[in-house]
Amino acid sequence: MKETVLTVRIDKKLKKELEALEKTKLSTTSDVVREALFEYLRKEKELNEIRKVIAKRFAEGRISFENVVKLLGYEEAKKVAFFVETAKKSLEEGLA
Amino acid sequence: MIRVVIDTSALISLEVVEIMEKLFEIAEVIIPQAVEEEIIKLGRFRDEEGLAARRIAKFIEKKRIKVRRVKSGEKVARILSRNVNAGEAECFVCCLEQNVRTLIIDDVDAAYDLESISIASGIKLKLSAAVLVELYRKKLLSKKELRRKIRKLIKTRRWESNALETLCKKYLNQ
Numbered sequence: 263m264k265e266t267v268l269t270v271r272i273d274k275k276l277k278k279e280l281e282a283l284e285k286t287k288l289s290t291t292s293d294v295v296r297e298a299l300f301e302y303l304r305k306e307k308e309l310n311e312i313r314k315v316i317a318k319r320f321a322e323g324r325i326s327f328e329n330v331v332k333l334l335g336y337e338e339a340k341k342v343a344f345f346v347e348t349a350k351k352s353l354e355e356g357l358a
Numbered sequence: 359m360i361r362v363v364i365d366t367s368a369l370i371s372l373e374v375v376e377i378m379e380k381l382f383e384i385a386e387v388i389i390p391q392a393v394e395e396e397i398i399k400l401g402r403f404r405d406e407e408g409l410a411a412r413r414i415a416k417f418i419e420k421k422r423i424k425v426r427r428v429k430s431g432e433k434v435a436r437i438l439s440r441n442v443n444a445g446e447a448e449c450f451v452c453c454l455e456q457n458v459r460t461l462i463i464d465d466v467d468a469a470y471d472l473e474s475i476s477i478a479s480g481i482k483l484k485l486s487a488a489v490l491v492e493l494y495r496k497k498l499l500s501k502k503e504l505r506r507k508i509r510k511l512i513k514t515r516r517w518e519s520n521a522l523e524t525l526c527k528k529y530l531n532q
Contacts, residue, residue: 310517318520341470345518346525348469352485353529356492357360357385357460 317342360385365449366396367464368486371514373410375507380498381489387423390448394425428452441467453481462486
């Protein structure tokens with residue numbers, strides 16, 4: 263696969279933690295950052311798919327807010343409920 | 359005429375479905391400088407959104423979209439958070455300073471963080487889909503066009519796409 267270079271600015275504390283991890287894992291900075299980025303993107307993708315399904319069911323009225331809380335946690339559930347409410351108002355009221 | 363402030367994500371969504379021209383017929387569109395800067399940055403990309411951003415930049419050049427400088431940097435700084443970037447924070451303060459009551463915003467995370475202060479300030483947060491509904495109500499869009507554009511608009515969303523599709527089906531059938 264063709265590779266490209268990514269430059270990222272990080273604070274000193276994070277850099278030290280990264281160096282410590284490099285020693286324990288006997289890897290390079292690039293390896294650690296690449297692995298962390300890969301894991302983050304994979305989790306985000308998964309979470310996105312889960313949110314997608316749950317938000318649809320909540321919008322359909324097929325699952326309750328309490329169940330959304332159980333599945334996603336309180337903060338994410340509130341966000342889903344907020345989106346559904348804002349979308350409903352946008353579609354019902356237009357710009358009024 | 360309605361006055362609205364629109365954030366970058368919603369501006370892009372609305373221009374991807376080629377609706378800005380029609381929106382100018384019913385609304386005065388205002389953006390803060392931070393949004394103009396974001397639009398210029400997005401215009402460098404060679405994709406559909408980049409193309410939409412370049413068209414929006416032309417509307418700004420022709421002053422069809424009005425750019426306002428936000429006076430209270432302090433207020434902007436107070437609103438900034440992990441989810442609310444400079445563009446969204448300036449949009450909110452722009453609403454307060456320009457006495458605009460509607461903020462069209464498509465970034466759910468940012469809108470969610472802005473919810474409580476928007477209620478306290480009497481500013482309504484709306485999704486870009488509200489613009490399509492308004493144009494339909496004002497007979498500037500046919501029902502067929504509304505459905506087609508909403509379908510395209512839904513594709514610009516992330517996890518919200520399926521929920522929005524469900525709600526659109528429900529409300530458009532009513």
